[in-house]
Amino acid sequence: MTSAALSLQKSAIDGVFPGEGHRSQDPGSDGTIQGAQTAGRRPFVLEGTPISILGFDAPWHRYTDTSEVQVSAPLLKQPSSWDWSHRKMEKYLAQKHSVAWGIAQIAQSGGVTAEVLFTSGGSGRCFTLRPPTRSDVPLQWAHVGCGAITNDLADILCDEMTGGDLLRYFNDILGTNVSLDIPGMSNFLDEIRRSSHDFGAAYGKVRAWWAQPWSRDPIEALSEAMRYRNVSVNYERSVEMIRQDDVDAFSTKVSSIPPRRIWDLYSNRVLPYGDVLIRGILAGSHPPFDKFPDVLWTVSHSWVAAEARKSVWTPINGNQWPVPIPCATTLEHVRIELLNTGAEYVWPDVLCLRQQGRDEDEAVRIEEWKVDVPTIGYVYRGSPIYRPCATYFNGLGLPIDLTPDALASETHWLNRVWTLQETLPSWVPCGLTGRGPPASPGTTALFSQHAALLRRMEDNDTLVQELQRRACSSALDRIAGLAYVLGCATLPLYHAGADVEDAWHLLLQHAPGAWRLVVMCAHAADAPFALFPSWDAYIAGPTLRAPGLSPLLMGLELVNTELRRTDGPAQYRHWAQIFGPCRVVGTTAAGDGVQPRFEVHLSPGKGARAGVFTTRGAHGVLLEEIDYHLVLLDDSERDSDSFAEISHCIVVEVVAKGYKESSDRRSRAVEVIKWAVLKVERANVTGPRPDEVEEYTEVIYLREEEALRRTAYKERYMEAFRVMTERQDTLIISE
Numbered sequence: 001m002t003s004a005a006l007s008l009q010k011s012a013i014d015g016v017f018p019g020e021g022h023r024s025q026d027p028g029s030d031g032t033i034q035g036a037q038t039a040g041r042r043p044f045v046l047e048g049t050p051i052s053i054l055g056f057d058a059p060w061h062r063y064t065d066t067s068e069v070q071v072s073a074p075l076l077k078q079p080s081s082w083d084w085s086h087r088k089m090e091k092y093l094a095q096k097h098s099v100a101w102g103i104a105q106i107a108q109s110g111g112v113t114a115e116v117l118f119t120s121g122g123s124g125r126c127f128t129l130r131p132p133t134r135s136d137v138p139l140q141w142a143h144v145g146c147g148a149i150t151n152d153l154a155d156i157l158c159d160e161m162t163g164g165d166l167l168r169y170f171n172d173i174l175g176t177n178v179s180l181d182i183p184g185m186s187n188f189l190d191e192i193r194r195s196s197h198d199f200g201a202a203y204g205k206v207r208a209w210w211a212q213p214w215s216r217d218p219i220e221a222l223s224e225a226m227r228y229r230n231v232s233v234n235y236e237r238s239v240e241m242i243r244q245d246d247v248d249a250f251s252t253k254v255s256s257i258p259p260r261r262i263w264d265l266y267s268n269r270v271l272p273y274g275d276v277l278i279r280g281i282l283a284g285s286h287p288p289f290d291k292f293p294d295v296l297w298t299v300s301h302s303w304v305a306a307e308a309r310k311s312v313w314t315p316i317n318g319n320q321w322p323v324p325i326p327c328a329t330t331l332e333h334v335r336i337e338l339l340n341t342g343a344e345y346v347w348p349d350v351l352c353l354r355q356q357g358r359d360e361d362e363a364v365r366i367e368e369w370k371v372d373v374p375t376i377g378y379v380y381r382g383s384p385i386y387r388p389c390a391t392y393f394n395g396l397g398l399p400i401d402l403t404p405d406a407l408a409s410e411t412h413w414l415n416r417v418w419t420l421q422e423t424l425p426s427w428v429p430c431g432l433t434g435r436g437p438p439a440s441p442g443t444t445a446l447f448s449q450h451a452a453l454l455r456r457m458e459d460n461d462t463l464v465q466e467l468q469r470r471a472c473s474s475a476l477d478r479i480a481g482l483a484y485v486l487g488c489a490t491l492p493l494y495h496a497g498a499d500v501e502d503a504w505h506l507l508l509q510h511a512p513g514a515w516r517l518v519v520m521c522a523h524a525a526d527a528p529f530a531l532f533p534s535w536d537a538y539i540a541g542p543t544l545r546a547p548g549l550s551p552l553l554m555g556l557e558l559v560n561t562e563l564r565r566t567d568g569p570a571q572y573r574h575w576a577q578i579f580g581p582c583r584v585v586g587t588t589a590a591g592d593g594v595q596p597r598f599e600v601h602l603s604p605g606k607g608a609r610a611g612v613f614t615t616r617g618a619h620g621v622l623l624e625e626i627d628y629h630l631v632l633l634d635d636s637e638r639d640s641d642s643f644a645e646i647s648h649c650i651v652v653e654v655v656a657k658g659y660k661e662s663s664d665r666r667s668r669a670v671e672v673i674k675w676a677v678l679k680v681e682r683a684n685v686t687g688p689r690p691d692e693v694e695e696y697t698e699v700i701y702l703r704e705e706e707a708l709r710r711t712a713y714k715e716r717y718m719e720a721f722r723v724m725t726e727r728q729d730t731l732i733i734s735e
Helices: 003-014 033-037 086-109 163-174 185-194 199-207 218-248 273-282 331-341 359-372 376-381 404-408 418-422 441-456 460-469 475-485 500-510 513-522 535-540 561-565 704-710 714-726
Strands: 041-046 052-056 069-071 126-129 143-146 261-264 269-272 296-301 309-312 323-326 345-347 389-392 427-429 572-588 597-602 611-623 628-634 646-661 666-681 696-701 731-734
Touching: 041 086, 052 086, 069 086, 086 427, 126 331, 143 331, 163 185, 163 199, 185 199, 185 218, 199 218, 199 269, 218 273, 218 359, 261 273, 269 273, 296 331, 296 376, 296 418, 323 331, 376 418, 376 475, 418 475, 460 475, 460 513, 460 535, 475 500, 475 535, 500 535, 513 572, 513 646, 513 666, 572 646, 611 714, 628 666, 646 696, 666 704, 714 731
Parallel strands: 041 069, 296 345, 296 389, 389 427, 611 731, 666 696
Antiparallel strands: 041 052, 126 143, 261 269, 261 345, 309 323, 572 597, 572 628, 572 696, 597 611, 611 666, 628 646, 646 666
């Protein structure tokens, strides 16, 4: 056993990190590992060695597990697929989070070199990578592994090489023995050389599949290699046509548009997405619009303040634009850490989403952003959903900072709007320093908040709260960030100078129908006869709670879905049960914590019974002595003998009714004007029998302008709406 190993083992038994000295909270009066484990420590053992320490577990763990943790690099070894169950992924990542904290602590102990800690296997030539300076993050200190080439090699210009030079390098790096004598090989290599600026770019083009075909007949193998190359090129052309078609319209046809670029950590070059697509095809992946290759990870980070970042020109992205990164780190630090984590291909925005740079390139950036910004969410949330997401909480490449000031900063990862769509269960912590006990009230709150958000992401109230609390550059960022969280099947294009209200109503056209219905019911509209609130009214928070309305209602859909591809005004409809005519009378005024109470009176000819129910809230305008209809919404399938399951009623004025004929049926349809929404206290519902409720009806809501033209009560409504607005209320009941 080495002296370093002995030193580490002795320190572990003493309950002390080497080089730190004793702490007041050192556990166990007996000084043993068993005693130490009671204070939230567990043994970390470097796999395949006797080296071990007793360290702290990850701060989001509750220290219920004190079993030994075997640590090694890379942290996450690539499985055959990330299509795992949620429970399996949770268990796997919890273990790997512990490994990450453990290996950082072993590195900080000083008893073993970074080259020993961060060596990974593989075939071909082995390279050692080191950053220009040593950071506080151990996983950034060094990487030793096969295939990840040095910058000196990547930077060799292809103009200075022949096809034979390329082949020698490919064989050397990838451990193959391919001959230049294969008919057609010289021409193939020359095409790679001519289309690549430097060796890094050339290596990136072939690396994904180079080792695959050469075990068979050489001529067949070359034919296969040429096919792989053509697949990549043709795929990029076809996707670019789709992007251009979207730019010519007002939205994407689908939300699952893959990214233009990815960062190949092995070649250290930004490549077209098609070059990594081959890996997915070779692995038997689904068609490219259905699933990403398992090897494609994402990188999520918060942007530091402008004064704390720099813009660097780099051959990594072919010097296409200056890359904005924190002043305190480099892209080489980030690359080494991601390699040690187990990544191979990654998508970080600073390298793969065109940034501001040369004036002559600005028009290109604006056009790319129209499609690329709305579809960022797909890069993170596309299948397989458990692809790892390397997460930097305090800035790309920067050490994690758990101090109260850092946690409260507007630039912290948890406090930015854009990272909302990047909040994933498959997050992998980066920037770990391994210094000191991580557990504190601040860190507990940090990761508890993160875990809670993962559980409640689809809840409208949670989304509003997060949008309110998180910082961003403009309201447009909030709207754009919300689009993919909602799971929109199509997406509005991104226009940096767009009007906020126009962007909001365009998002509503693309949003899922169920969410639209929740917004209409939960949020008070602030314009006459409006279905939805303005953006300011939405972000101010809901008036009513509407967590889950019945899927039987099929949501609130566009009457004309083609409007998504234009800038025209939208009209909405859904199928629901509609009850009436009836009159709504307020018997208790709202205010001072008293919930408004309403009576539903059936109009003559509908029977003698009257329904009376209590609301838990309401918003809108209600006039007495007017015949309304109620659109009934429920949280679940309604009981056949009562209205016990009704949770909300939309109070509407019916302006037209009739039937729609189709090839297989005749269905009832009504055109209505929305006046108000009531949240029903279901326990107090009495009254009308189910047979007094109309059959499921297509309910079509008039737009604001048309509603003002066709309502029979325009003057009375507008006066009541004016009074309600002056009072800064969201509900008025007027005679």
